[in-house]
Amino acid sequence: MAKPGKAAENAAKGGKLPPAKELLQYYRDMLLIRRFEEKAGQLYGMGLIGGFCHLYIGQEAVVVGLQACAKLGDAVITSYRDHGHMLATGMDSKGVMAELTGRAGGYSKGKGGSMHMFSREKHFYGGHGIVGAQVPLGTGLAFAQRYNKTDNVTFCYFGDGSSNQGQVYESFNMAELWKLPVIYVIENNQYAMGTSVARASAQPALYKRGESFGIQGRQVDGMSVVAVKEAGEEAVAHCRAGKGPVILEMMTYRYRGHSMSDPAKYRSKDEVTKMRAEHDPIDQVRALLLGNKMVDEDALKAIDKEVKDIVQQAADFAQESPEPDPSELWTDVYVEA
Numbered sequence: 001m002a003k004p005g006k007a008a009e010n011a012a013k014g015g016k017l018p019p020a021k022e023l024l025q026y027y028r029d030m031l032l033i034r035r036f037e038e039k040a041g042q043l044y045g046m047g048l049i050g051g052f053c054h055l056y057i058g059q060e061a062v063v064v065g066l067q068a069c070a071k072l073g074d075a076v077i078t079s080y081r082d083h084g085h086m087l088a089t090g091m092d093s094k095g096v097m098a099e100l101t102g103r104a105g106g107y108s109k110g111k112g113g114s115m116h117m118f119s120r121e122k123h124f125y126g127g128h129g130i131v132g133a134q135v136p137l138g139t140g141l142a143f144a145q146r147y148n149k150t151d152n153v154t155f156c157y158f159g160d161g162s163s164n165q166g167q168v169y170e171s172f173n174m175a176e177l178w179k180l181p182v183i184y185v186i187e188n189n190q191y192a193m194g195t196s197v198a199r200a201s202a203q204p205a206l207y208k209r210g211e212s213f214g215i216q217g218r219q220v221d222g223m224s225v226v227a228v229k230e231a232g233e234e235a236v237a238h239c240r241a242g243k244g245p246v247i248l249e250m251m252t253y254r255y256r257g258h259s260m261s262d263p264a265k266y267r268s269k270d271e272v273t274k275m276r277a278e279h280d281p282i283d284q285v286r287a288l289l290l291g292n293k294m295v296d297e298d299a300l301k302a303i304d305k306e307v308k309d310i311v312q313q314a315a316d317f318a319q320e321s322p323e324p325d326p327s328e329l330w331t332d333v334y335v336e337a
């Protein structure tokens with residue numbers, strides 16, 4: 001972990017300091033995602049995970065900060081870079097890891113893999129491998145929330161690359177027209193596979209992309225969980241009040257490759273190292289907690305251990321769980337009428 005220095009300075013810019021209890025929760029939730037993803041990377045390296053695997057390391061503050069604004073019944077939908085979102089909605093790390101290893105104990109009984117997990121109970125609607133596909137689907141979830149007269153909202157996450165898709169603008173139009181309670185969260189990690197935003201986007205300020213529809217947008221420091229939470233609260237209040245959709249452009253960064261098979265030739269090692277050293281979301285919260293003497297090192301060590309144990313148990317479960325029975329080939333394919 002980088003020494004608090006620049007990270008501490010950046011953390012201090014984050015505005016009003018939340019109470020220790022809240023910061024500790026962010027620290028734990030972000031660390032769980034980080035350690036889970038590191039373990040998934042290891043298992044992938046050992047050949048235990050097949051297919052695609054897109055890690056969320058570096059982007060943890062986005063989903064953790066926004067889930068801190070959510071209430072029961074709020075929906076979440078995202079792309080293939082989805083393990084962090086699952087854990088943040090409270091899905092069980094064992095079921096997620098076992099799905100990655102293709103085992104019967106996984107959320108899709110081992111038949112979906114990294115990009116295809118769902119939890120009705122936690123209102124997590126996937127995991128989508130087709131770029132941008134979750135945007136109209138998320139808009140539909142918000143339509144249902146409004147139609148059923150709930151005051152729930154949908155957090156619809158997508159990437160900077162996805163934000164250039166036509167279906168995104170069809171969704172924006174309907175969402176504003178019908179004042180749907182959807183928060184479009186653009187996770188701008190600056191690259192779509194190997195293509196930078198600057199190379200692919202005529203309007204690189206992605207928060208402005210809803211302007212012609214009258215959708216308000218805001219750019220947020222997505223490496224600061226405190227800033228994310230603050231922007232999230234405002235967006236959620238707007239949606240719950242029936243005022244329609246909001247766009248939040250989260251400025252973030254992924255430390256690892258696009259997927260596990262990315263040679264990463266499109267950016268320098270220095271760029272990644274600098275981001276990690278100066279903006280890491282976990283180091284920032286650590287620096288806030290220690291720098292303001294809100295907790296001591298021992299309290300953080302206890303959380304580190306708790307998280308390590310959870311992740312180890314998930315990895316053990318994922319390796320011990322049996323492969324799906326061949327009879328499962330024919331289940332969950334079509335809905336029986």
Ligand SMILES: Cc1ncc(C[n+]2csc(CCOP(=O)(O)OP(=O)(O)O)c2C)c(N)n1
Nearest residue numbers: 081129130131159160161162189191192193
């Ligand atoms: C319709 C479609 N086109 C292309 C692809 C291949 N593809 C997968 S991910 C990706 C980049 C998307 O980047 P971004 O939206 O920025 O999300 P990130 O991976 O950075 O989270 C592309 C082009 C795809 N899966 N679906």
Ligand SMILES: [Mg+2]
Nearest residue numbers: 159160191192
């Ligand atoms: Mg991207």
